């Protein structure tokens with residue numbers, strides 16, 4: 006469903022992505038693994054339409070994304086969980102959840118279902134966004150794209166700083182939605198977690214895709230990869 | 237082709253619109269070689285765009301042109317100055333701009349006299365230039381007593397008013413019952429000067445000043461200052477605010493409910509201020525006026541002529557500029573030349589009378605004194621026609637209207 | 648004591664003008680990222696339009712209180728469509744040049760048409776005189792200005808916190824880019840929000856008409872204090888704008904009452920202190936500083 010072809014991106018003069026090509030298919034989890042500064046977040050921002058200094062092609066379900074504004078891309082089905090979670094301080098938990106539009110009524114989780122899945126959020130629905138703990142914010146950011154019913158999720162390090170139980174819970178949710186045909190592009194430094202949810206992996210180094218592995222290969226080389234990542 | 241020539245002629249005429257006489261005349265001027273550059277140039281330097289635009293500004297240029305026309309009508313062929321030009325410039329109330337413009341007017345534009353120049357710092361700057369160039373300067377718009385005090389010089393005259401005269405006029409109401417005063421003044425040179433003049437004039441008149449309250453300048457919120465001024469229960473609250481600040485002050489004074497408890501005396505007010513705020517807001521306010529258009533038949537006739545030209549009624553500054561220009565031209569006529577020293581000689585010590593100057597006299601310090609008036613703003617119900625805003629309560633004879641000749645001045 | 652209460656009321660009334668205008672400035676900055684240096688000129692225009700409508704068609708204060716802000720809203724929409732929208736993609740320097748330029752043009756046009764010595768305005772019916780509360784008598788108009796500006800601030804607050812539009816405005820204020828990425832067409836709200844901000848400045852102008860000199864220059868001094876208000880409150884913070892507006896009004900009044908030579912300096916001392924202690928302002932988010 007998502008096809009990235011020969012994508013290069015710059016910050017001013019500095020090139021941070023070079024000829025990146027990758028694809029994410031329906032019902033599939035692909036991860037993007039690489040050191041800090043490899044360009045993972047930049048790639049997601051390019052897909053979202055927030056980073057404009059780029060060359061190459063981005064297509065969603067055979068449709069060119071080039072000319073679409075970020076909000077049109079979100080409405081076309083791309084859901085973004087940014088690396089800093091992106092919870093609004095001036096909105097309550099419930100407002101944070103209901104701010105974005107529902108883009109697909111079939112896929113969207115009703116608010117009640119979300120509170121069932123994340124009871125911690127239900128308790129705090131009237132709190133302001135910033136009063137949540139880091140873990141709760143992360144859950145809220147996930148919950149927000151689930152409620153939109155996006156068909157492609159861009160998850161930027163969703164397990165970062167979370168307790169193992171919650172990471173596990175997020176893993177379950179990812180599997181649950183991919184069963185319904187949602188595609189996921191997962192940026193992850195937690196190699197163990199990546200291996201438990203993903204089908205395929207792209208290794209990104211200095212803005213280039215250096216390797217593409219299926220999950221079996223990935224698990225076999227876990228130690229080597231950990232070293233490469235410097236984790 | 238013919239059409240082109242015609243429009244070119246119109247254009248030429250437009251650019252020459254300020255040239256009031258000598259258009260196509262070409263004959264030898266009556267004064268022969270007595271007139272410098274064969275032309276007398278009167279330059280009006282004032283605020284053409286800012287806060288003092290309405291009270292003087294472009295309409296003072298019109299008033300000066302009226303004086304030129306009256307002079308030419310009076311003397312006809314016998315006029316010493318047969319070719320007279322009126323020029324003007326905007327000094328934006330800034331002393332540095334006034335300085336350069338004045339030099340430019342005297343040197344390049346061959347001005348024989350500069351008129352008006354409101355804003356004290358700008359007036360003092362121009363007085364310096366006049367002294368250096370040995371050319372005449374008659375100030376109308378500025379209020380500082382320094383022009384005829386420490387900074388006086390042979391070529392500078394001060395025509396209409398100064399801060400001491402405003403204070404003396406206002407203090408004349410002490411004898412009408414206004415004994416206890418609170419003063420509110422903007423905290424810069426003019427305001428401080430006014431505060432001092434008023435305090436001493438009120439004391440001299442037998443009154444007391446309970447409080448003197450400085451305010452920021454400019455300022456749009458006077459409510460607190462008014463409450464403070466009222467706290468000592470004065471008979472009169474005096475404000476030295478001017479222009480937009482004055483309007484702020486008066487609106488807030490009225491809303492404070494003080495109007496029933498104390499008289500409001502305004503330090504410096506022009507009829508244009510009353511007009512812009514509406515007579516109702518000012519009703520009962522007292523102030524010193526140098527001249528009022530509807531005072532007598534003579535003033536009124538002149539004001540009617542002014543209205544034909546400008547579609548509005550004159551402030552005292554307009555009339556004073558007319559008077560200054562007229563008396564200058566009369567002095568040129570008497571001297572038979574526009575030579576500065578000769579004209580100064582024809583002005584010094586003279587008793588003068590015209591529509592503006594009543595019992596006027598050019599004093600040794602070049603302060604031109606005349607009768608002044610304590611005015612009260614009418615109630616709306618008393619107003620009979622547009623601009624009919626003032627009731628004259630006291631006429632202050634010229635001899636009592638000003639401070640004596642300053643010892644600081646030596647010409 | 649009674650003098651103190653009067654000073655307090657005077658401060659709150661003056662604060663009402665600042666709060667309303669700063670509120671407009673804050674939502675505009677929040678959603679557009681544009682600092683509107685023409686805000687003082689729009690305040691002036693609100694007062695001038697009220698005076699002109701009174702003179703020409705006899706529109707009195709009460710209807711003007713509704714109609715003039717609507718006209719100013721439309722004027723804001725026009726400004727945004729014709730000029731301001733082009734700024735959104737440009738360096739902030741252009742923001743300053745354009746909005747400051749607009750202010751100069753507006754001030755000059757008003758001068759040209761209506762002169763410099765100001766326009767007359769009546770005391771509104773029903774708001775003349777004094778309110779007597781026990782031994783205290785307070786100017787009715789000042790009480791009204793305070794109460795009315797408070798009411799408008801509360802209404803705007805409800806609009807912002809209780810409606811979906813308000814939620815979108817708050818989200819766009821906080822993170823315009825992220826809000827786009829969540830599927831919200833922020834651009835659609837840009838024009839009405841700009842108009843709304845200008846409408847609030849115009850409303851402050853209408854309130855000022857019976858109370859202050861209506862001159863082309865009346866916005867000049869006002870806008871300087873207004874910027875002190877938004878800096879103290881936190882640029883882009885709606886609550887900050889309101890609280891700081893009233894705070895600055897009070898500081899001004901107490902300063903005038905108890906240390907008159909320092910009353911205006913006091914505001915800027917307060918501003919400097921706030922910047923030292925909380926660089927993003929009292930209610931600004933500190934990381935944006």
Ligand SMILES: Nc1ncnc2c1ncn2[C@@H]1O[C@H](COP(=O)(O)OP(=O)(O)O)[C@@H](O)[C@H]1O
Pocket residue numbers: 016021039040041042043044045046047048
């Ligand atoms: N706003 C920015 N301006 C300039 N350089 C940036 C900016 N954001 C990121 N970079 C640089 O781009 C490279 C890629 O960053 P990023 O995409 O955040 O990497 P990752 O998410 O893989 O850690 C890094 O070298 C980083 O320093």
Ligand SMILES: [Mg+2]
Pocket residue numbers: 045046047088
């Ligand atoms: Mg990253």
